[in-house]
Amino acid sequence: MTWSSLFQTLVFLALLVAIAKPLGAFMAAVFEGGRTFLSRPLRPIEHFIYRACGVNPELQQNWTAYAASCLSFGLINFFFFYALLRWQQFLPLNPERFGTLHPPPGAIPMTSDLAFNTAVSFLTNTSWQSYAGESTLSYLSQMLGITVQSFTSAAAGMAVAVALIRGFARQGTDRLGNFWVDITRATLYVLLPISFLGALFLCSQGVIQNFHPYGQVITVEGARQTIALGPVASQEPIKLISSDGGGFFNVNSAHPFENPTPLTNLVEMLLILAIPAAFPFTFGVMANNRRHGRALFVAMALLFAGGCLITAWSEQSGNPALKVRGGNMEGKETRFGIAASAVFSVVSTASSDGAVNSAHDSYMPLSTLVQMFNLKSGEVIFGGTGSGIMSMILIVLVTIFIAGLMVGRSPEYLGKKIEGKEIKMVMLALVVTAAATLLFSCLPLLVNLPPGNYWNSGAPLASNLGNPGPHGLSEILYAYGSAVATNGSAMAGLNTNTPWFNLTLGLGMLIGRFLTIIPALAIAGSLARKKTMFTTIGTMPTDGWLFVFLLLGTIFLVTALTFFPAFCLGPIAEAYRIR
Amino acid sequence: MWQQLLPGLRMMLVLTVLTGLIYPLAVTGLCQVLFRDKANGSLITVNDQVVGSALIGQNFSKARYFQPRPSAAGNDGYDGTASGGSNLGPTNQKLIDRVKASVDKFHKENPSYTGPLPADLVTMSGSGLDPHISPASAVAQVDRVARARRLSPDQIRSLIDAHTEGRDLGFLGEPRVNVLLLNMDLDRQFPARR
Structure with a gap:
């Protein structure tokens, strides 16, 4: 921990607050259909899209119709993207001939299980990548596949979050809005403008944007070097603001063409957290309780800052076994150093984005513990684009319920009575996702595949680990935690490009995404019907420090009770091996 | 479910054209004009x-x-x-x-x-x-x-x-x-x- 890293963290947080509040108010106006400074140029395009898609923007959906729209949209995206990946060899913009009979050396074939994993991964906003972009995907697959899915999955996440918020804002109705209208507005007014400006800025700093074949170089010492190129700048900002996080290149934002300078690194971190950090304020405006929105933001920011401080300190302390000076630089870039890498790793895991600017597998055990806590607390520390506030509201419901039990009063949240139905739905989401993480993590340790098997390309599952001992277990726990939390970052030493891992991780992502969305929409449908009651002296306040600390306590309690034994066997056991 | 699939399909196509073709091509055009050297890999x-x-x-x-x-x-x-x-x-x-x-x-x-x-x-x-x-x-x-x-x-x-x-x-x-x-x-x- 140095003054420099403390200062970088503080400046980042200050900038985040400065962006989040106005962006939150802007998004509330967009989703309520109000006029904004972008309405004049974009309203005609918005109406053109409704006409082209046969959508009646006045039509309001109840929660089941909203959920059905969301699921069917996901299904269609899955089939389109899967076909695109499997047939990329027949399509244009493939100068490196991936998937053809004459691929470049080292290319990774797009098998059916890898295409399934990749398509699920991007439609669920996870972007787990069992492949390396520059040796697997054509430029067309990157553009029409990865880029488009980043937009649509982020828009769908934002739409569902807004529908959940409407459950609190409305009363005596079962209508939550129109899914098609919400994703159109999210894309047109929020995601596209930010991406466009972000792409131009990043390109001005050195992020590449072209369709050339890979560059051939004769180096200063006379050796041959091939440099992967491509349309990176257009994908980079949406990769970040969508909280999708699927890198153009294998090493994501550690690659100098994705993240060339410390300045772009700062901008990339802000892009990742901008929308998730704005959503508490959007919630505050739409549910007409700005103080509550601010309290949620404060709780998130406290957890975030704590994670940054622990990680920066642990990385700066370095690895005593290496006997070098200057902290743990294995897996980190010189231009970022310890501080900018440590903060990025917390941004990445807290936000469900999963873009990385350093190798998470080479972090010190305490930092790994922070990263895993961020993943397994259900991505509530700002969290994903839309999905973050959604998971946070679920945890708030648990908090209010527990507080209600303690004082013996029927719990209320923003004037809505919280009853058995809501709590059952919350528990469904929390228990199923936690169970999926732990059970999927157990399987590779228990299942003994025979030699020559199909499921793991002939080898036992344990042979996929990149590291021995507790660190190896951390790799598995991290992988399934990341998949179920729809984060997508990895301790990349674990080789997951085999049918076993591709399929189980894919299932984990589907569970993590849709078994949060569906219960959340069911809660919204139930709450919207209820009358909003007046606040009385007996109502539990949801805007002060008491509430913030109760909420933090609940987050720690739920995560600790569920995952503490697993943490003990992984990062905590490894921490005791450091000397 | 079926009545959801048709608007879903059309929405997917429209958004694919908008965010997968128009947007990246516009960015490519502008970057190649404004930052040619950097866009091509410095x-x-x-x-x-x-x-x-x-x-x-x-x-x-x-x-x-x-x-x-x-x-x-x-x-x-x-x-x-x-x-x-x-x-x-x-x-x-x-x-x-x-x-x-x-x-x-x-x-x-x-x-x-x-x-x-x-x-x-x-x-x-x-x-x-x-x-x-x-x-x-x-x-x-x-x-x-x-x-x-x-x-x-x-x-x-x-x-x-x-x-x-x-x-x-x-x-x-x-x-x-x-x-x-x-x-x-x-x-x-x-x-x-x-």
């Missing part, structure tokens, strides 16, 4: 031959050049089509042995250097393509480069100073030296006697 050309990218590291093994960090990209390091880190954990014996071998090799090639090495010089970067080393790692190699080129260490040191980039905006990231640009400048200013 490539460096000498006598019509591309010798590298200012953003991508490359291998240097000769004593008269500054050497970059060890790289895990591809089999020989600095493979621009196979970015990657070692992904070795801090308690992995492979990592400890590898770093020890790098430290021993460095001390053999730079006998005048004493004390612990800067961490970046003997660890692998996350991308395997890191174009930079820390100023301390450059200074550690001065004696070797000076001897190989029969120059005084001070001449080399002032070149390092000229190539040291400070923190962005004074506080972001870390100070650094671009190895390729430094070595090219070294060749330009002090051509090696053959």
Whole structure:
């Protein structure tokens, strides 16, 4: 921990607050259909899209119709993207001939299980990548596949979050809005403008944007070097603001063409957290309780800052076994150093984005513990684009319920009575996702595949680990935690490009995404019907420090009770091996 | 469900055209006009031959050049089509042995250097393509480069100073030296006697 890293963290947080509040108010106006400074140029395009898609923007959906729209949209995206990946060899913009009979050396074939994993991964906003972009995907697959899915999955996440918020804002109705209208507005007014400006800025700093074949170089010492190129700048900002996080290149934002300078690194971190950090304020405006929105933001920011401080300190302390000076630089870039890498790793895991600017597998055990806590607390520390506030509201419901039990009063949240139905739905989401993480993590340790098997390309599952001992277990726990939390970052030493891992991780992502969305929409449908009651002296306040600390306590309690034994066997056991 | 699929299909097609074709092509057009050199990879050309990218590291093994960090990209390091880190954990014996071998090799090639090495010089970067080393790692190699080129260490040191980039905006990231640009400048200013 140095003054420099403390200062970088503080400046980042200050900038985040400065962006989040106005962006939150802007998004509330967009989703309520109000006029904004972008309405004049974009309203005609918005109406053109409704006409082209046969959508009646006045039509309001109840929660089941909203959920059905969301699921069917996901299904269609899955089939389109899967076909695109499997047939990329027949399509244009493939100068490196991936998937053809004459691929470049080292290319990774797009098998059916890898295409399934990749398509699920991007439609669920996870972007787990069992492949390396520059040796697997054509430029067309990157553009029409990865880029488009980043937009649509982020828009769908934002739409569902807004529908959940409407459950609190409305009363005596079962209508939550129109899914098609919400994703159109999210894309047109929020995601596209930010991406466009972000792409131009990043390109001005050195992020590449072209369709050339890979560059051939004769180096200063006379050796041959091939440099992967491509349309990176257009994908980079949406990769970040969508909280999708699927890198153009294998090493994501550690690659100098994705993240060339410390300045772009700062901008990339802000892009990742901008929308998730704005959503508490959007919630505050739409549910007409700005103080509550601010309290949620404060709780998130406290957890975030704590994670940054622990990680920066642990990385700066370095690895005593290496006997070098200057902290743990294995897996980190010189231009970022310890501080900018440590903060990025917390941004990445807290936000469900999963873009990385350093190798998470080479972090010190305490930092790994922070990263895993961020993943397994259900991505509530700002969290994903839309999905973050959604998971946070679920945890708030648990908090209010527990507080209600303690004082013996029927719990209320923003004037809505919280009853058995809501709590059952919350528990469904929390228990199923936690169970999926732990059970999927157990399987590779228990299942003994025979030699020559199909499921793991002939080898036992344990042979996929990149590291021995507790660190190896951390790799598995991290992988399934990341998949179920729809984060997508990895301790990349674990080789997951085999049918076993591709399929189980894919299932984990589907569970993590849709078994949060569906219960959340069911809660919204139930709450919207209820009358909003007046606040009385007996109502539990949801805007002060008491509430913030109760909420933090609940987050720690739920995560600790569920995952503490697993943490003990992984990062905590490894921490005791450091000397 | 079926009545949802038709608008879903149309919405998917419209958004694909908008965000998958119009948006990236517009960005490409603007970037190729406004930032042509950077959009194409910041490539460096000498006598019509591309010798590298200012953003991508490359291998240097000769004593008269500054050497970059060890790289895990591809089999020989600095493979621009196979970015990657070692992904070795801090308690992995492979990592400890590898770093020890790098430290021993460095001390053999730079006998005048004493004390612990800067961490970046003997660890692998996350991308395997890191174009930079820390100023301390450059200074550690001065004696070797000076001897190989029969120059005084001070001449080399002032070149390092000229190539040291400070923190962005004074506080972001870390100070650094671009190895390729430094070595090219070294060749330009002090051509090696053959």
